Amino acid sequence: MKEKAxxxxxxxxxxxxxxxxxxxxxxxxxxxxxxxxxxxxKDFIFSSDWYPLEGQFGIFPMIxxxxxxxxxxMVLGVVLGLACxxxxxxxxxxxxxxxxxxxxxxxxxxxxxxxxxxxxxxxVPLIRDYLGGPGLSVLASSIVLGVMALPTITSISVDxxxxxxxxxxxxxxxxxxxxxxxxxxxxxxxxxSGIVAAIILGMGRAIGETMAVIxxxxxxxxxxxxxxxPVRTLTSNIALEMGYSAGDHRQALFATGVILFVIIMxxxxxxxxxSRRRVRKGAxx
Amino acid sequence: xTQVPSSNGGVEQAAEWLMRxxxxxxxxxxxxxRPAKMRIEDFGAAFDGTEVLRRLNLEICACERLAIIxxxxxxxTTFLRSLNRLNDLNPGFSKxxxxxxxxxxxxxxxxxxxVLRRRVGMVYAVPIPLPWTIYENIAYGPRMAGVAGRxxxxxxxxxxxxxxxxxxxxxxxLADLATNLSGGQQQRxxxxxxxxxxxxxxxxxxxxxxxxxxxxxKIEDALLELKSKYSIVLVTNNxxxxxxxxxxxxxxxxxxxxxVGPTSQVFTNPTHHxxxxxxxxxxx
Numbered sequence: 001m002k003e004k005a006x007x008x009x010x011x012x013x014x015x016x017x018x019x020x021x022x023x024x025x026x027x028x029x030x031x032x033x034x035x036x037x038x039x040x041x042k043d044f045i046f047s048s049d050w051y052p053l054e055g056q057f058g059i060f061p062m063i064x065x066x067x068x069x070x071x072x073x074m075v076l077g078v079v080l081g082l083a084c085x086x087x088x089x090x091x092x093x094x095x096x097x098x099x100x101x102x103x104x105x106x107x108x109x110x111x112x113x114x115x116x117x118x119x120x121x122x123x124v125p126l127i128r129d130y131l132g133g134p135g136l137s138v139l140a141s142s143i144v145l146g147v148m149a150l151p152t153i154t155s156i157s158v159d160x161x162x163x164x165x166x167x168x169x170x171x172x173x174x175x176x177x178x179x180x181x182x183x184x185x186x187x188x189x190x191x192x193s194g195i196v197a198a199i200i201l202g203m204g205r206a207i208g209e210t211m212a213v214i215x216x217x218x219x220x221x222x223x224x225x226x227x228x229x230p231v232r233t234l235t236s237n238i239a240l241e242m243g244y245s246a247g248d249h250r251q252a253l254f255a256t257g258v259i260l261f262v263i264i265m266x267x268x269x270x271x272x273x274x275s276r277r278r279v280r281k282g283a284x285x
Numbered sequence: 286x287t288q289v290p291s292s293n294g295g296v297e298q299a300a301e302w303l304m305r306x307x308x309x310x311x312x313x314x315x316x317x318x319r320p321a322k323m324r325i326e327d328f329g330a331a332f333d334g335t336e337v338l339r340r341l342n343l344e345i346c347a348c349e350r351l352a353i354i355x356x357x358x359x360x361x362t363t364f365l366r367s368l369n370r371l372n373d374l375n376p377g378f379s380k381x382x383x384x385x386x387x388x389x390x391x392x393x394x395x396x397x398x399x400v401l402r403r404r405v406g407m408v409y410a411v412p413i414p415l416p417w418t419i420y421e422n423i424a425y426g427p428r429m430a431g432v433a434g435r436x437x438x439x440x441x442x443x444x445x446x447x448x449x450x451x452x453x454x455x456x457x458x459l460a461d462l463a464t465n466l467s468g469g470q471q472q473r474x475x476x477x478x479x480x481x482x483x484x485x486x487x488x489x490x491x492x493x494x495x496x497x498x499x500x501x502x503k504i505e506d507a508l509l510e511l512k513s514k515y516s517i518v519l520v521t522n523n524x525x526x527x528x529x530x531x532x533x534x535x536x537x538x539x540x541x542x543x544x545v546g547p548t549s550q551v552f553t554n555p556t557h558h559x560x561x562x563x564x565x566x567x568x569x
Binding site for chain 1: 369371374376399400402403406407409411413415416425426429430478479482
């Protein structure tokens, strides 16, 4: 009897987490979908005219902005994150791992507004002075977001590398492969699906970030033509305009959220399928 | 290996050639009457300061099968892993003395470790198939050594599998995952993988410990066959296997070499009473 009660309570607690997800999803869609239907999905996504007070809602520049900034962040985050994970798991002595890994993970604990602040104070003037343009730009956002995605990418790839049996490494080295050949041909290959999952989760982090991006991206409403142009992302659009919006405008911001939601869902399901495929393959062996 | 040096080869090459030709071992050391391939001189090894091998002197002759027997934690595996510097992977490892391969110190700075590990190949107690196809497993070593071209690799893979007595069993399924082979087949594939590198010395660390008698017999047959081309060092816990499948036997106890001699003599008339005790099963 007591067992059963505990069982029920635990079930309810577990479902409350899922319920939160369901309620949020339902709410965003309920608020956002009508305006998409009114404007037309094609116009909403592919039109570049965002004049909310005149009833024109086209979020194309922000979709491009979000994707450009995320892509840039991934170039930086993946290169640094993977390099860090390779060094941590393959080449560096245990003592150094104990220092470097927690430091990288600590990056995740720094509030995003601090990243944004550092970006505005240091990075933006540097870009303006040495590369030109207003400084507030795709490049600045990419660098800030890349650093912010680092801990995610690094720690998940470290896990993926550590999941590769140590015997693979020794087996390969005993066959006369150098350490680098072993890392590149054996370890990276065996950890590939885990690395893909790490990249996609890092991507989710970058595309969803708001505060730091608002501070360094410039937030203009044009489609960017170079790395030095300012942009506005989907998330910053919502955060910037939520305060004074009403009616259709407010709904359009929810609709922006719907699009963001869909993009992130697509990324997450790719991550899930990739990591599931790894499990299934593992079982077949 | 022993080709006559070309006229423009230079003095160094000629000297090297002469050195290889010369039987470097005194007869007392090498009763099999063959030149020494590897010479271990006063070799000692330690992990994190704990000594596991003490002042070892031993020669491994060309084209012989040397068995190493002895109770657990006697330093047999450490010795084997010292011969191709696999112990270097352990950060706590330190050594004293020298190990010479064809007269050159393998722990010398000038020695390319990757090349050394191709010349002195290792087969582990537990087969470690890499998570690829059979073909890729065997072609991997030669590829890393710079062999390219499908035709050449095909020939190497076929030759290696034939030498390991595995070709007939797997020739139609080279594209299958190596992990799907049976334990005995995996172990023979691991032997083939090392043979694909055309090593000069073959190290086997209890290669049959996890295998059934038939697979064991197949591996022993392969060793007999391979002896004509390679020096083979076989670490085994199975004294019967040492008696069956070796020309000379060395007995290791607590990190020291107690005695080494022709297998028939070590097993019938050992000079040291500890050896006799171990072989007759009084301890170990």
